Amino acid sequence: MELKMELKTSFIAAAMLTTVTMLSACGSTATESNDPKVNSPMKETAMEAQDAFFKDFDAVEMQKYFREDYIQHNPHVPTGLAPALGFLPVLKDAGLTYKTHRLLEDGDFIIMHNTYDNAELFGAKEVVTFDVWRMQDGQVAEHWDAVSPVIKETASGRSQFDGPTLVTDTDKTQENKQLIADFMEDVFFGKAPEKISEYISTEQYDQHNTMVEDGLVGLNEALAFLESQNNMFDYQKVHRILGEGNFVLAQSEGRWNDKAQAFYDLFRIKDGKIVEHWDIIQEIPEQMAHDNGMF
Structure with missing residues:
Protein backbone atom coordinates (compact mmCIF):
# COMPACT_ATOMS: atom_id res chain seq x y z
CA MET A 1 0.00 0.00 0.00
CA VAL A 150 8.07 9.23 3.37
CA ILE A 151 4.35 9.86 3.87
CA LYS A 152 3.57 12.32 6.66
CA GLU A 153 -0.11 11.51 7.22
CA THR A 154 -0.81 7.84 7.94
CA ALA A 155 -3.89 5.90 8.98
CA SER A 156 -2.37 4.85 12.31
CA GLY A 157 -0.57 8.10 13.06
CA ARG A 158 2.71 6.17 13.07
CA SER A 159 5.53 6.88 10.65
CA GLN A 160 7.04 4.35 8.28
CA PHE A 161 10.09 3.98 10.53
CA ASP A 162 9.36 4.93 14.16
CA GLY A 163 8.95 2.43 16.99
CA PRO A 164 11.35 0.15 18.89
CA THR A 165 14.83 -0.23 17.42
CA LEU A 166 16.88 -2.43 19.73
CA VAL A 167 17.35 -6.12 19.07
CA THR A 168 16.22 -8.39 21.92
CA ASP A 169 15.52 -12.11 22.36
CA THR A 170 18.47 -13.18 20.21
CA ASP A 171 18.05 -16.70 21.54
CA LYS A 172 14.70 -16.82 19.71
CA THR A 173 15.95 -15.80 16.26
CA GLN A 174 15.31 -19.14 14.55
CA GLU A 175 11.99 -19.60 16.33
CA ASN A 176 10.83 -16.16 15.22
CA LYS A 177 12.00 -16.67 11.64
CA GLN A 178 10.03 -19.92 11.51
CA LEU A 179 6.98 -18.09 12.88
CA ILE A 180 7.14 -15.62 10.00
CA ALA A 181 7.73 -18.41 7.47
CA ASP A 182 4.60 -20.17 8.72
CA PHE A 183 2.66 -16.89 8.83
CA MET A 184 3.57 -16.13 5.22
CA GLU A 185 2.49 -19.61 4.13
CA ASP A 186 -0.80 -19.66 6.04
CA VAL A 187 -1.93 -16.03 5.70
CA PHE A 188 -0.18 -14.33 2.79
CA PHE A 189 -0.27 -17.41 0.56
CA GLY A 190 -3.76 -18.37 1.71
CA LYS A 191 -3.10 -21.87 3.01
CA ALA A 192 -4.97 -21.21 6.27
CA PRO A 193 -5.93 -17.51 6.54
CA GLU A 194 -8.27 -18.26 9.44
CA LYS A 195 -5.16 -18.78 11.58
CA ILE A 196 -4.25 -15.09 11.42
CA SER A 197 -4.95 -14.54 15.14
CA GLU A 198 -2.54 -17.37 15.96
CA TYR A 199 0.24 -15.24 14.50
CA ILE A 200 -0.78 -11.62 15.10
CA SER A 201 -1.43 -10.44 18.64
CA THR A 202 -5.04 -9.50 19.36
CA GLU A 203 -3.82 -7.20 22.16
CA GLN A 204 -1.19 -5.16 20.29
CA TYR A 205 -0.47 -4.77 16.61
CA ASP A 206 1.29 -1.49 15.80
CA GLN A 207 0.97 -0.74 12.11
CA HIS A 208 3.36 1.39 10.03
CA ASN A 209 1.82 0.76 6.63
CA THR A 210 0.56 4.24 5.76
CA MET A 211 -2.97 3.14 4.83
CA VAL A 212 -3.73 0.63 7.59
CA GLU A 213 -4.88 1.40 11.12
CA ASP A 214 -3.46 -0.24 14.23
CA GLY A 215 -4.70 -3.56 15.50
CA LEU A 216 -5.87 -6.79 13.96
CA VAL A 217 -9.23 -5.13 13.31
CA GLY A 218 -7.54 -2.42 11.27
CA LEU A 219 -5.69 -5.02 9.23
CA ASN A 220 -8.82 -7.05 8.57
CA GLU A 221 -10.69 -3.90 7.48
CA ALA A 222 -7.91 -3.01 5.04
CA LEU A 223 -7.83 -6.52 3.61
CA ALA A 224 -11.61 -6.55 3.24
CA PHE A 225 -11.47 -3.27 1.35
CA LEU A 226 -8.81 -4.59 -1.03
CA GLU A 227 -10.90 -7.70 -1.59
CA SER A 228 -13.95 -5.57 -2.36
CA GLN A 229 -11.91 -3.70 -4.97
CA ASN A 230 -10.60 -6.94 -6.46
CA ASN A 231 -7.12 -5.61 -5.74
CA MET A 232 -5.75 -7.98 -3.12
CA PHE A 233 -2.01 -8.40 -2.71
CA ASP A 234 -0.80 -11.49 -4.55
CA TYR A 235 2.30 -12.84 -2.83
CA GLN A 236 3.86 -15.39 -5.17
CA LYS A 237 7.30 -16.19 -3.76
CA VAL A 238 9.29 -15.56 -0.59
CA HIS A 239 12.96 -15.15 -1.50
CA ARG A 240 14.47 -14.62 1.96
CA ILE A 241 13.46 -14.54 5.57
CA LEU A 242 16.18 -12.75 7.53
CA GLY A 243 16.20 -11.62 11.10
CA GLU A 244 17.82 -11.18 14.45
CA GLY A 245 16.01 -11.71 17.73
CA ASN A 246 12.68 -9.90 17.82
CA PHE A 247 12.92 -8.51 14.25
CA VAL A 248 12.32 -10.55 11.09
CA LEU A 249 12.32 -9.28 7.49
CA ALA A 250 10.62 -11.14 4.63
CA GLN A 251 11.68 -10.33 1.04
CA SER A 252 8.95 -11.44 -1.35
CA GLU A 253 7.66 -10.83 -4.82
CA GLY A 254 4.21 -10.91 -6.33
CA ARG A 255 1.63 -8.66 -7.94
CA TRP A 256 -0.53 -5.70 -6.93
CA ASN A 257 -2.35 -3.11 -9.02
CA ASP A 258 -1.84 -5.52 -11.94
CA LYS A 259 1.93 -4.98 -11.76
CA ALA A 260 4.89 -6.98 -10.53
CA GLN A 261 5.95 -5.85 -7.04
CA ALA A 262 8.72 -6.36 -4.52
CA PHE A 263 7.32 -6.75 -1.00
CA TYR A 264 9.52 -6.04 2.02
CA ASP A 265 7.78 -6.79 5.35
CA LEU A 266 9.51 -6.23 8.69
CA PHE A 267 7.90 -7.74 11.77
CA ARG A 268 8.55 -7.30 15.47
CA ILE A 269 7.72 -10.34 17.57
CA LYS A 270 7.03 -10.53 21.27
CA ASP A 271 6.14 -13.66 23.25
CA GLY A 272 5.54 -15.66 20.09
CA LYS A 273 3.18 -13.17 18.43
CA ILE A 274 3.60 -10.43 15.80
CA VAL A 275 3.11 -7.09 17.55
CA GLU A 276 4.42 -4.61 14.95
CA HIS A 277 4.79 -4.31 11.18
CA TRP A 278 6.66 -2.03 8.76
CA ASP A 279 6.67 -2.49 4.99
CA ILE A 280 7.70 -1.13 1.62
CA ILE A 281 6.15 -2.14 -1.68
CA GLN A 282 8.07 -1.22 -4.82
CA GLU A 283 7.09 -1.86 -8.41
CA ILE A 284 9.46 -4.13 -10.35
CA PRO A 285 10.24 -2.41 -13.67
CA GLU A 286 10.28 -4.37 -16.89
CA GLN A 287 13.66 -2.90 -17.83
CA MET A 288 16.53 -2.82 -15.34
CA ALA A 289 20.04 -1.41 -15.37
CA HIS A 290 21.47 -4.92 -15.02
CA ASP A 291 20.55 -8.59 -15.45
CA ASN A 292 20.59 -9.47 -11.74
CA GLY A 293 16.88 -9.00 -11.04
CA MET A 294 15.55 -7.45 -7.82
CA PHE A 295 16.05 -10.64 -5.79
Whole structure:
Protein backbone atom coordinates (compact mmCIF):
# COMPACT_ATOMS: atom_id res chain seq x y z
CA MET A 1 0.00 0.00 0.00
CA GLU A 2 3.04 2.24 0.01
CA LEU A 3 3.19 4.73 -2.81
CA LYS A 4 5.70 3.49 -5.34
CA MET A 5 8.71 5.68 -5.99
CA GLU A 6 9.94 6.59 -9.45
CA LEU A 7 13.28 8.24 -10.05
CA LYS A 8 12.86 11.82 -11.16
CA THR A 9 14.05 13.07 -14.51
CA SER A 10 16.58 15.24 -12.70
CA PHE A 11 18.19 12.14 -11.24
CA ILE A 12 18.35 10.40 -14.59
CA ALA A 13 19.79 13.52 -16.19
CA ALA A 14 22.40 13.82 -13.47
CA ALA A 15 23.36 10.21 -13.93
CA MET A 16 23.70 10.67 -17.67
CA LEU A 17 25.79 13.80 -17.25
CA THR A 18 28.17 11.99 -14.94
CA THR A 19 27.88 8.68 -16.84
CA VAL A 20 27.53 6.92 -13.52
CA THR A 21 24.87 6.04 -10.99
CA MET A 22 24.45 5.20 -7.33
CA LEU A 23 23.34 2.79 -4.69
CA SER A 24 19.98 3.48 -3.13
CA ALA A 25 21.36 3.11 0.37
CA CYS A 26 23.02 6.45 0.76
CA GLY A 27 23.36 9.40 3.08
CA SER A 28 25.88 11.54 4.88
CA THR A 29 25.26 10.87 8.55
CA ALA A 30 25.49 7.29 9.73
CA THR A 31 24.57 5.56 12.95
CA GLU A 32 27.17 6.54 15.54
CA SER A 33 29.74 3.91 16.44
CA ASN A 34 28.63 3.98 20.09
CA ASP A 35 24.99 3.41 19.14
CA PRO A 36 23.68 0.31 20.99
CA LYS A 37 22.41 -1.04 17.66
CA VAL A 38 26.03 -1.42 16.52
CA ASN A 39 26.79 -4.40 18.72
CA SER A 40 28.91 -6.73 16.58
CA PRO A 41 32.07 -6.53 14.45
CA MET A 42 30.13 -7.07 11.22
CA LYS A 43 27.63 -4.34 12.05
CA GLU A 44 30.50 -2.00 12.85
CA THR A 45 32.12 -2.81 9.50
CA ALA A 46 28.82 -2.17 7.73
CA MET A 47 28.46 1.25 9.30
CA GLU A 48 32.08 2.08 8.49
CA ALA A 49 31.30 1.15 4.87
CA GLN A 50 28.32 3.52 4.95
CA ASP A 51 30.54 6.32 6.26
CA ALA A 52 33.26 5.73 3.69
CA PHE A 53 30.78 5.95 0.85
CA PHE A 54 28.14 8.36 2.03
CA LYS A 55 29.67 10.56 4.72
CA ASP A 56 33.27 10.97 3.64
CA PHE A 57 32.70 10.31 -0.10
CA ASP A 58 36.16 8.77 -0.06
CA ALA A 59 36.82 6.50 -3.04
CA VAL A 60 40.00 5.06 -1.53
CA GLU A 61 38.32 4.18 1.75
CA MET A 62 35.26 2.91 -0.03
CA GLN A 63 37.29 0.37 -1.97
CA LYS A 64 38.33 -1.14 1.35
CA TYR A 65 34.72 -1.95 2.17
CA PHE A 66 33.09 -2.77 -1.20
CA ARG A 67 34.19 -5.60 -3.47
CA GLU A 68 35.25 -4.82 -7.01
CA ASP A 69 32.67 -7.32 -8.29
CA TYR A 70 29.93 -5.88 -6.07
CA ILE A 71 26.52 -7.20 -7.23
CA GLN A 72 23.65 -4.74 -7.44
CA HIS A 73 19.91 -5.54 -7.35
CA ASN A 74 18.49 -2.02 -7.24
CA PRO A 75 16.73 -2.00 -10.62
CA HIS A 76 17.96 1.47 -11.59
CA VAL A 77 21.65 0.99 -10.73
CA PRO A 78 24.27 -0.78 -12.88
CA THR A 79 26.13 -3.58 -11.16
CA GLY A 80 29.75 -3.32 -10.08
CA LEU A 81 31.72 -0.89 -7.95
CA ALA A 82 33.08 1.43 -10.64
CA PRO A 83 29.79 3.23 -11.45
CA ALA A 84 29.16 3.98 -7.78
CA LEU A 85 32.67 5.33 -7.29
CA GLY A 86 32.20 7.70 -10.18
CA PHE A 87 29.02 9.09 -8.69
CA LEU A 88 30.60 10.23 -5.41
CA PRO A 89 30.71 13.93 -6.44
CA VAL A 90 26.99 13.85 -7.25
CA LEU A 91 26.19 12.33 -3.86
CA LYS A 92 28.27 14.98 -2.13
CA ASP A 93 26.70 17.86 -4.04
CA ALA A 94 23.19 16.59 -3.29
CA GLY A 95 23.77 17.03 0.45
CA LEU A 96 22.04 13.76 1.35
CA THR A 97 21.81 12.77 4.98
CA TYR A 98 20.65 9.48 6.41
CA LYS A 99 19.72 7.75 9.61
CA THR A 100 19.76 4.04 10.31
CA HIS A 101 16.79 3.19 12.52
CA ARG A 102 17.23 -0.57 12.68
CA LEU A 103 20.35 -2.63 12.12
CA LEU A 104 20.15 -6.44 12.04
CA GLU A 105 22.63 -9.20 11.37
CA ASP A 106 21.79 -12.68 10.10
CA GLY A 107 24.70 -14.85 9.05
CA ASP A 108 26.41 -13.07 6.16
CA PHE A 109 23.58 -10.55 5.83
CA ILE A 110 23.20 -7.04 7.22
CA ILE A 111 19.68 -5.56 7.21
CA MET A 112 19.19 -1.79 7.55
CA HIS A 113 15.99 0.24 7.94
CA ASN A 114 17.02 3.73 6.81
CA THR A 115 15.61 7.16 6.10
CA TYR A 116 17.18 9.80 3.86
CA ASP A 117 16.69 13.55 3.81
CA ASN A 118 17.45 15.95 0.95
CA ALA A 119 16.75 12.97 -1.26
CA GLU A 120 15.12 14.68 -4.24
CA LEU A 121 17.42 12.62 -6.46
CA PHE A 122 15.36 9.62 -5.34
CA GLY A 123 12.08 11.30 -6.21
CA ALA A 124 11.15 12.84 -2.84
CA LYS A 125 12.74 15.06 -0.23
CA GLU A 126 12.54 12.23 2.30
CA VAL A 127 12.59 8.52 1.54
CA VAL A 128 12.56 5.36 3.61
CA THR A 129 14.40 2.20 2.59
CA PHE A 130 15.12 -1.36 3.53
CA ASP A 131 18.69 -2.24 2.51
CA VAL A 132 20.11 -5.75 2.62
CA TRP A 133 23.83 -6.30 2.24
CA ARG A 134 25.59 -9.63 1.82
CA MET A 135 29.01 -9.42 3.40
CA GLN A 136 32.03 -11.41 2.25
CA ASP A 137 35.49 -11.31 3.81
CA GLY A 138 34.75 -8.02 5.55
CA GLN A 139 33.40 -6.29 2.45
CA VAL A 140 29.99 -5.57 0.96
CA ALA A 141 29.51 -8.11 -1.82
CA GLU A 142 25.85 -7.71 -2.79
CA HIS A 143 22.95 -5.28 -2.26
CA TRP A 144 19.15 -5.49 -2.38
CA ASP A 145 16.72 -2.74 -1.44
CA ALA A 146 13.21 -1.31 -1.52
CA VAL A 147 12.53 2.44 -1.51
CA SER A 148 9.47 4.60 -0.80
CA PRO A 149 8.73 8.28 -0.24
CA VAL A 150 8.07 9.23 3.37
CA ILE A 151 4.35 9.86 3.87
CA LYS A 152 3.57 12.32 6.66
CA GLU A 153 -0.11 11.51 7.22
CA THR A 154 -0.81 7.84 7.94
CA ALA A 155 -3.89 5.90 8.98
CA SER A 156 -2.37 4.85 12.31
CA GLY A 157 -0.57 8.10 13.06
CA ARG A 158 2.71 6.17 13.07
CA SER A 159 5.53 6.88 10.65
CA GLN A 160 7.04 4.35 8.28
CA PHE A 161 10.09 3.98 10.53
CA ASP A 162 9.36 4.93 14.16
CA GLY A 163 8.95 2.43 16.99
CA PRO A 164 11.35 0.15 18.89
CA THR A 165 14.83 -0.23 17.42
CA LEU A 166 16.88 -2.43 19.73
CA VAL A 167 17.35 -6.12 19.07
CA THR A 168 16.22 -8.39 21.92
CA ASP A 169 15.52 -12.11 22.36
CA THR A 170 18.47 -13.18 20.21
CA ASP A 171 18.05 -16.70 21.54
CA LYS A 172 14.70 -16.82 19.71
CA THR A 173 15.95 -15.80 16.26
CA GLN A 174 15.31 -19.14 14.55
CA GLU A 175 11.99 -19.60 16.33
CA ASN A 176 10.83 -16.16 15.22
CA LYS A 177 12.00 -16.67 11.64
CA GLN A 178 10.03 -19.92 11.51
CA LEU A 179 6.98 -18.09 12.88
CA ILE A 180 7.14 -15.62 10.00
CA ALA A 181 7.73 -18.41 7.47
CA ASP A 182 4.60 -20.17 8.72
CA PHE A 183 2.66 -16.89 8.83
CA MET A 184 3.57 -16.13 5.22
CA GLU A 185 2.49 -19.61 4.13
CA ASP A 186 -0.80 -19.66 6.04
CA VAL A 187 -1.93 -16.03 5.70
CA PHE A 188 -0.18 -14.33 2.79
CA PHE A 189 -0.27 -17.41 0.56
CA GLY A 190 -3.76 -18.37 1.71
CA LYS A 191 -3.10 -21.87 3.01
CA ALA A 192 -4.97 -21.21 6.27
CA PRO A 193 -5.93 -17.51 6.54
CA GLU A 194 -8.27 -18.26 9.44
CA LYS A 195 -5.16 -18.78 11.58
CA ILE A 196 -4.25 -15.09 11.42
CA SER A 197 -4.95 -14.54 15.14
CA GLU A 198 -2.54 -17.37 15.96
CA TYR A 199 0.24 -15.24 14.50
CA ILE A 200 -0.78 -11.62 15.10
CA SER A 201 -1.43 -10.44 18.64
CA THR A 202 -5.04 -9.50 19.36
CA GLU A 203 -3.82 -7.20 22.16
CA GLN A 204 -1.19 -5.16 20.29
CA TYR A 205 -0.47 -4.77 16.61
CA ASP A 206 1.29 -1.49 15.80
CA GLN A 207 0.97 -0.74 12.11
CA HIS A 208 3.36 1.39 10.03
CA ASN A 209 1.82 0.76 6.63
CA THR A 210 0.56 4.24 5.76
CA MET A 211 -2.97 3.14 4.83
CA VAL A 212 -3.73 0.63 7.59
CA GLU A 213 -4.88 1.40 11.12
CA ASP A 214 -3.46 -0.24 14.23
CA GLY A 215 -4.70 -3.56 15.50
CA LEU A 216 -5.87 -6.79 13.96
CA VAL A 217 -9.23 -5.13 13.31
CA GLY A 218 -7.54 -2.42 11.27
CA LEU A 219 -5.69 -5.02 9.23
CA ASN A 220 -8.82 -7.05 8.57
CA GLU A 221 -10.69 -3.90 7.48
CA ALA A 222 -7.91 -3.01 5.04
CA LEU A 223 -7.83 -6.52 3.61
CA ALA A 224 -11.61 -6.55 3.24
CA PHE A 225 -11.47 -3.27 1.35
CA LEU A 226 -8.81 -4.59 -1.03
CA GLU A 227 -10.90 -7.70 -1.59
CA SER A 228 -13.95 -5.57 -2.36
CA GLN A 229 -11.91 -3.70 -4.97
CA ASN A 230 -10.60 -6.94 -6.46
CA ASN A 231 -7.12 -5.61 -5.74
CA MET A 232 -5.75 -7.98 -3.12
CA PHE A 233 -2.01 -8.40 -2.71
CA ASP A 234 -0.80 -11.49 -4.55
CA TYR A 235 2.30 -12.84 -2.83
CA GLN A 236 3.86 -15.39 -5.17
CA LYS A 237 7.30 -16.19 -3.76
CA VAL A 238 9.29 -15.56 -0.59
CA HIS A 239 12.96 -15.15 -1.50
CA ARG A 240 14.47 -14.62 1.96
CA ILE A 241 13.46 -14.54 5.57
CA LEU A 242 16.18 -12.75 7.53
CA GLY A 243 16.20 -11.62 11.10
CA GLU A 244 17.82 -11.18 14.45
CA GLY A 245 16.01 -11.71 17.73
CA ASN A 246 12.68 -9.90 17.82
CA PHE A 247 12.92 -8.51 14.25
CA VAL A 248 12.32 -10.55 11.09
CA LEU A 249 12.32 -9.28 7.49
CA ALA A 250 10.62 -11.14 4.63
CA GLN A 251 11.68 -10.33 1.04
CA SER A 252 8.95 -11.44 -1.35
CA GLU A 253 7.66 -10.83 -4.82
CA GLY A 254 4.21 -10.91 -6.33
CA ARG A 255 1.63 -8.66 -7.94
CA TRP A 256 -0.53 -5.70 -6.93
CA ASN A 257 -2.35 -3.11 -9.02
CA ASP A 258 -1.84 -5.52 -11.94
CA LYS A 259 1.93 -4.98 -11.76
CA ALA A 260 4.89 -6.98 -10.53
CA GLN A 261 5.95 -5.85 -7.04
CA ALA A 262 8.72 -6.36 -4.52
CA PHE A 263 7.32 -6.75 -1.00
CA TYR A 264 9.52 -6.04 2.02
CA ASP A 265 7.78 -6.79 5.35
CA LEU A 266 9.51 -6.23 8.69
CA PHE A 267 7.90 -7.74 11.77
CA ARG A 268 8.55 -7.30 15.47
CA ILE A 269 7.72 -10.34 17.57
CA LYS A 270 7.03 -10.53 21.27
CA ASP A 271 6.14 -13.66 23.25
CA GLY A 272 5.54 -15.66 20.09
CA LYS A 273 3.18 -13.17 18.43
CA ILE A 274 3.60 -10.43 15.80
CA VAL A 275 3.11 -7.09 17.55
CA GLU A 276 4.42 -4.61 14.95
CA HIS A 277 4.79 -4.31 11.18
CA TRP A 278 6.66 -2.03 8.76
CA ASP A 279 6.67 -2.49 4.99
CA ILE A 280 7.70 -1.13 1.62
CA ILE A 281 6.15 -2.14 -1.68
CA GLN A 282 8.07 -1.22 -4.82
CA GLU A 283 7.09 -1.86 -8.41
CA ILE A 284 9.46 -4.13 -10.35
CA PRO A 285 10.24 -2.41 -13.67
CA GLU A 286 10.28 -4.37 -16.89
CA GLN A 287 13.66 -2.90 -17.83
CA MET A 288 16.53 -2.82 -15.34
CA ALA A 289 20.04 -1.41 -15.37
CA HIS A 290 21.47 -4.92 -15.02
CA ASP A 291 20.55 -8.59 -15.45
CA ASN A 292 20.59 -9.47 -11.74
CA GLY A 293 16.88 -9.00 -11.04
CA MET A 294 15.55 -7.45 -7.82
CA PHE A 295 16.05 -10.64 -5.79
